[in-house]
Amino acid sequence: MTDTSGPVVIRDRAGAVPAPPVARVIRGLSDRAIAWLFIAPTILLLLAINVFPLIWTIRLSFTNYRANKPNVPLRWLGLENYTSILADPDVWQAMQATAHFVIWTILLEVLFGFGLALLIDKKFRGHSFWTTVILLPMMLSPAVVGTFWTFLFQPQIGLFNYVVAFLTGIDPSSFQMIGDVPLAPWAIVLVDTWMWTPYVMLICLAGLRSIPNYIYEAAEVDRASKWRQFWSITLPMVLPFLMLAVLFRGIENFKMFDMVNLLTSGGPGSTTELASITLKREAFEKWRTGYSSAFAIILFVTVFGAANIYVKALNKVKQR
Amino acid sequence: MGRMITFAGALAAGAIAIGLPTQSALAQGKTLTLCWAAWDPANALVELSKDFTAKTNIQMKYEFVPWTNYADRFLNELNSKGKLCDVIIGDSQWIGGAAENGHYVKLNEFFDKEGIKMDDFMPATVLGYAEWPKHTPNYWALPAMGDAVGWTYRKDWFSRPELQAEFKKKYGRDLAPPATWTELKQVGEFFQGRDIDGKKVYGAYIFTERGSEGITMGVTNALYDWGFQYDNPKKPYQMDGFVNSPDAVAGLEFYKSVYKCCTPPGMTNAYMQEGLDAFKSGQVAMMMNWFAFFPGLYKDPNVGGDKIGFFINPGEKQHATQLGGQGISVVSYSDHKEDALQYIKWFAQPDVQKHWWALGGYSCHKAVLNDPSFPTSAPFAKDFLKSMEMVVDFWAEPSYAELLLDMQKRVHDYVVADKGTAKEALDLLVKDWEKVFKEEGKI
Structure with missing residues (x-):
């Protein structure tokens, strides 16, 4: 009796209780409509916080609008903001500083990241410990990294200068990593490489681990040397992952602001003033909202265009 | 007589008990937020303002930001018409923008009503911290912290x-x-x-x-x-x-x-x-x-x-x-403008200004600066006076x-x-x- 009463009750209840109104409405909808229902909140959110601001920024970029002077009549400037940005030598200097930063950080991070991934891929004693140690820098906040590297680079008390002095025998206070014009661009490259090489390493490691062992076994059978295996198997198969890492780091470093701003504030002079720092100064310190909107659009188009071309190349590599 | 006193005492106690609106009680729960830079004089002002709270029962809250972010933080706040600050000690160069963009309350009427005279303050500080347009009697701040x-x-x-x-x-x-x-x-x-x-x-x-x-x-x-x-x-x-x-x-x-x-x-x-x-x-x-x-x-x-x-x-x-230093202003977006004005009225009193100097703030009030004992009151006081007579400020344009x-x-x-x-x-x-x-x- 007891055994059968439960299911009966459930069935009875199920039969007796009418479907709730929402469920009834959903039941009447097509699959497509339900799909729309689910993605609508996300689309609305994207429209509100991504698409609308983008369109608004494009509109502002053709005006003289200043957010700190909302009462000044809005004047349509046409392409004036764009032409003055493209003709401004200071903007080109910032773009040059950005290009130097992006190119060198990517190059060094890929080299060191891939090298570390090859090392970490081998099983050795303390493997997990060293992996964790290597990953630590990327887990830190850029604000923290910027601040403590400022101390490390301090010519009188900084550890970095003392290490260099110990290794080379020069006076530790004879050079200033973030104060000397020739050294400052390399100081920010060094810190970014230190921080983000582990990230590239992780992506490369995922690529290395995705290569099936049997390919290497077949190469061994064919008596391919380790060098030959690296060039013919490892590198081609990791290449899409490497390219992905380059894409991510390229986009990130093109927008780099926080770490560099804390380290150098764009100085000495304007030596390390990256495009994002110039943009921030124009937008939120000088309050030239229309001008900075145009600058932001130029940067956006540059990154978006370059990333699109790059993704197409990446797809081609993948299809090979 | 004794009975009468007892009766009066009981009445007063009863009034307190049932919450008759005395001035203190009216101010109960009121809070003003004062915005400034995070530095030594700000700590002195916290100490000084305890007297204001004791007299008015208006509690003080403080928003102090390090100098390197001070302008960024508070100009953003003012430009976005924020209500964070009721009273602000803004940098001297902000005065033009703050006046023209309507961030500060114009204080002329208030000064006239309360008998606060700009002639009582050192001329360089009135020009530097309070006036916009410069050399016109339009006041947007009370000189608060002289500096050079x-x-x-x-x-x-x-x-x-x-x-x-x-x-x-x-x-x-x-x-x-x-x-x-x-x-x-x-x-x-x-x-x-x-x-x-x-x-x-x-x-x-x-x-x-x-x-x-x-x-x-x-x-x-x-x-x-x-x-x-x-x-x-x-x-x-x-x-x-x-x-x-x-x-x-x-x-x-x-x-x-x-x-x-x-x-x-x-x-x-x-x-x-x-x-x-x-x-x-x-x-x-x-x-x-x-x-x-x-x-x-x-x-x-x-x-x-x-x-x-x-x-x-x-x-x-x-x-x-x-020239360094700042004036104290009432933020026009504040919901507590009356209380903020009350703070400025209190701050402008000569006695409070003397206490301000004693605590480590730099008063701009002549009652303090023209006091014969002022030059010897601190080893840097004389130099401060000399400096304030030869100050030049950066542009104060909007x-x-x-x-x-x-x-x-x-x-x-x-x-x-x-x-x-x-x-x-x-x-x-x-x-x-x-x-x-x-x-x-x-x-």
């Missing part, structure tokens, strides 16, 4: 007989606080790299900060002394030939030469705090900084007391110094932030990054500033 650039030096080092003798032999005069920039450079060179008590020390600390206002607030002290002017006194906004005059170029070159010869290594992006650190750690013989920090330095157990001396910004062809950032860039490029010549830097600055004023429709 001054210098400290290591009195104990200067007084050492062996150093005195060596200096006199080399320069033919006593080792004393410099009266001119040329003398300052000589003293700086004298101390640069010298070994004192087994420690390598340096000549001078000067402002070089790039991000906010640092290098501009430093370099102007030399520029003014050589004859730099913001514009033609007879034709406003005509800057060519004034900003980049041969004298201004010489002043800029001299500042750079002091930076090169006499500062400690690593001071490429240094402002107030770095200066204090350098002086307190015994690194430098002389330090440029704001008077606001001098009470704290005088109390410092390591470098204060007998070891520290003070002097005004040296002269050269002329004699001037950079577009001051743009003008400031342009100068930061051009000066830092030349002084620290060795880019171009002083003439080129100032020529570019004129172009930058002309562009700003053209956009504003002023030229």
Whole structure:
């Protein structure tokens, strides 16, 4: 009796209780409509916080609008903001500083990241410990990294200068990593490489681990040397992952602001003033909202265009 | 009679018990937020304001932001019409923008009603902190914190007989606080790299900060002394030939030469705090900084007391110094404007101003400054008075932030990054500033 009463009750209840109104409405909808229902909140959110601001920024970029002077009549400037940005030598200097930063950080991070991934891929004693140690820098906040590297680079008390002095025998206070014009661009490259090489390493490691062992076994059978295996198997198969890492780091470093701003504030002079720092100064310190909107659009188009071309190349590599 | 007293007492107790609206009770639960920079005088103001709370029962909350983010943080707050601050102690250069964009409450009517007279305050502070447009009786702030650039030096080092003798032999005069920039450079060179008590020390600390206002607030002290002017006194906004005059170029070159010869290594992006650190750690013989920090330095157990001396910004062809300091204003977006005005009324009282000075704030009130005992009330008081008589301020135009950032860039490029010549830097600055004023429709 007891055994059968439960299911009966459930069935009875199920039969007796009418479907709730929402469920009834959903039941009447097509699959497509339900799909729309689910993605609508996300689309609305994207429209509100991504698409609308983008369109608004494009509109502002053709005006003289200043957010700190909302009462000044809005004047349509046409392409004036764009032409003055493209003709401004200071903007080109910032773009040059950005290009130097992006190119060198990517190059060094890929080299060191891939090298570390090859090392970490081998099983050795303390493997997990060293992996964790290597990953630590990327887990830190850029604000923290910027601040403590400022101390490390301090010519009188900084550890970095003392290490260099110990290794080379020069006076530790004879050079200033973030104060000397020739050294400052390399100081920010060094810190970014230190921080983000582990990230590239992780992506490369995922690529290395995705290569099936049997390919290497077949190469061994064919008596391919380790060098030959690296060039013919490892590198081609990791290449899409490497390219992905380059894409991510390229986009990130093109927008780099926080770490560099804390380290150098764009100085000495304007030596390390990256495009994002110039943009921030124009937008939120000088309050030239229309001008900075145009600058932001130029940067956006540059990154978006370059990333699109790059993704197409990446797809081609993948299809090979 | 006894019964009557008992009855009155009972009535009063009853009134309190049932909450009859006494003034204190009315103010119960009221809170004002005061915004300022995070530095020593702000702590003094917290102490001072306890008296205001005791008298009005209005609680005080504080929003203090470090100097490097102070302008960014509060100008964003004002521009976005935020309600965070009821009372704000805003930098002197904000006054134009804050007045024209409606961020501050105009105080003329309030001053008239409460009998607060601007004549009771030092003229330079009224001009610098309260008026917009300048030289017109339109007041947007009450002068709150007088300040200017001054210098400290290591009195104990200067007084050492062996150093005195060596200096006199080399320069033919006593080792004393410099009266001119040329003398300052000589003293700086004298101390640069010298070994004192087994420690390598340096000549001078000067402002070089790039991000906010640092290098501009430093370099102007030399520029003014050589004859730099913001514009033609007879034709406003005509800057060519004034900003980049041969004298201004010489002043800029001299500042750079002091930076090169006499500062400690690593001071490429240094402002107030770095200066204090350098002086307190015994690194430098002389330090440029704001008077606001001098009470704290005088109390410092390591470098204060007998070891520290003070002097005004040296002269050269002329004699001037950079104005600092701030006025106190009521934010027009505040929901507690009446209480905020009450705070300003309280703050303007001569007794409160005297207490303000005693606690470490720099009063601008004549009742304090003209008091015969004032010059001897602190070792830097006399120098403060002298400095306030020769202050010059940066542009206080609504577009001051743009003008400031342009100068930061051009000066830092030349002084620290060795880019171009002083003439080129100032020529570019004129172009930058002309562009700003053209956009504003002023030229």
